[in-house]
Amino acid sequence: MAPKKSTRTSGATSQRTWLHLRQQWGMMGMFEITPEHEFYHLTSMMKDGIHASIQATMDTPVQDTLSPEHFKEEETEAHEGFVMQTFAAPVFAKLRRSLDIKEEEYMNCLCSDGCYLQFVSNSKSKANFFVTNNKRFFLKTQSRREVRFLLSNLHAYMDHLEKYPHSLLVRFLGVHRIISNQIKKYFIVMQSVFYPDERINIRYDIKGCEVGRWTDPDTGEKHRIKVLKDNNFRGQCISLGQDKSWFASQVKLDAAFLRELNVLDYSLLLAHQPLHKEEIERKHTLANLVIRTTKTDLELQEFHKQHRRLLPDFKNAVHVIDGPDRRYFVGIIDIFTMYGWKKRLESLSKSLRYPGRSFSTVSPTKYSHRFCQWIQGHTQ
Structure with missing residues (x-):
């Protein structure tokens, strides 16, 4: 009899955990x-x-060198009731x-049996936001113009990331289009900046200006993630310690790239959480390692030329920077x-x-300059 009781207890515990997780999703604006x-x-x-698109990629030889044709590539797969277009797959x-x-990891995250979550925020965007069950990847519907803009500048985007592998620009991982009798939607897949988000309570969207840059944190909309803005950040700072200069410089490099694309209105997504004691100790241990002990002078020169930093041992490492006592996303x-x-x-x-107000x-030039000034003035 004892084993049956144990099984029932285990099942009840699992159900409570699942219900608690679903309740947390609801409180965070995810359904x-x-x-x-x-x-x-x-x-x-x-x-x-x-799933079919990733499988096709897995069945295709790896492309180490990309040709102009790879950037223009469009694949169309017919499925039951719809057609899926995939752009620039290689x-x-x-x-x-x-x-x-x-x-395989990418497929398991995006194509698991678990339901996607709808992400509801206070963004003014008309796009639909979805997130994988483990919240690692975002899917966002886009307009045709936005997708065409991304694809037309994809070569420049890839060149920038190759030159600066630790760039802060969001990583686009796929561009697709669904066509059916009722639906015609472009969508992109992105790496989530806020992964993992279990200990993140506050999120900010920073543009470096003041007009319209305040979000009331207490509007009573409990089923909506509150993304706070520039004016909510007053009196605070991003405390990075030894990574301060790297961070400010990388923002300048990324903003200069966007200025060249004649782009404005981009944002810095920002969140933070306290570091646990063991995380601080591990950070100090890594900081005491000398790069020169593992790299030749030539490799070290290339490391600095690409404006790299020592990344944390983390799945989402390019979007994570550990300060003295906080982890920043x-x-x-x-x-x-x-x-x-x-x-x-x-x-x-x-x-x-x-x-007289910002x-x-x-213009992209003014936007870029002001954006970098905000970062410089709020980082220590």
């Missing part, structure tokens, strides 16, 4: 996309299409390899807004409406 959910059909097609496969993301997102005539008119309108819609 399971079950068969009754409005996006269940869409996300099911995403899963099936991505390019994104190489990018995943550079992040040490195995294709940082990444530059939303890089699709070009400074065209609509934005120029908006900039003129806002300059008349908010004289707002987001300014």
Whole structure:
């Protein structure tokens, strides 16, 4: 009889854990996309299409050198009830390899039996946000214009990441399109900046300006993740210690790249959590290691030339920086807004409406400079 009681107890514990996890998701603004959910059909097609796309990549020889044709490649797979288009598959496969993301691992995260989660935030974007069950990868619907912009600048994006492997730019891992009788959607897959997020309580979206950059943290919308903004960060700082200069310099390099693309309105996603005692001790141990003991002078010169840093032993290492007593999650997102005539008119309108105040819609040169100034002034 005892074993049966133990099994029932174990089952009850597992159920309580699952219910607690679902409750936590709800409090964080994440909801399971079950068969009754409005996006269940869409996300099911995403899963099936991505599975076939990744399988095709796994069956194709690895491309170490990318040709111009790889950047223009479009694959179309017919599935039951829909068609899935995959863009520049060899390019994104190489990018995943550079992040040490195995294709099997990528497939298991995106195509597991677990439901995707719908991510609900206070963002003004009309896009739909989904996240994998383990919250490691984001899926976001995009407009045709945004996707075309990304693909047309994909070569430059890859060159930048090759030159600066520890860039803070968000990593795009795939671009796809679902076509069915009812649905026509482009979507991208991204590495989540906030992974793992178990101990993250506060998130910020920083643009380096003041107009419209305040979020009321107590609006009573408990089922919505509150992403705070620049004005909410007043009186605080990003305390990185010895990585301060690296961080500020990398932001400048990334912002200069976006300025060359004639882009504005991007953000620095920022979150932090306290380091545990053992994490601080491990950080100090690593800090005492001398790079020269493991690298030749030539390798060390190349290491500094690419503006690298010692990364933590972490799945999401490029977006994680450990300060003296806090772990910071940082990444530059939303890089699709070009400074065209609509934005120029908006900039003129806002300059008349908010004289002497800083707002987001300014020229890429001014935006880049102000963005870097904010980072410099708030990092120590």
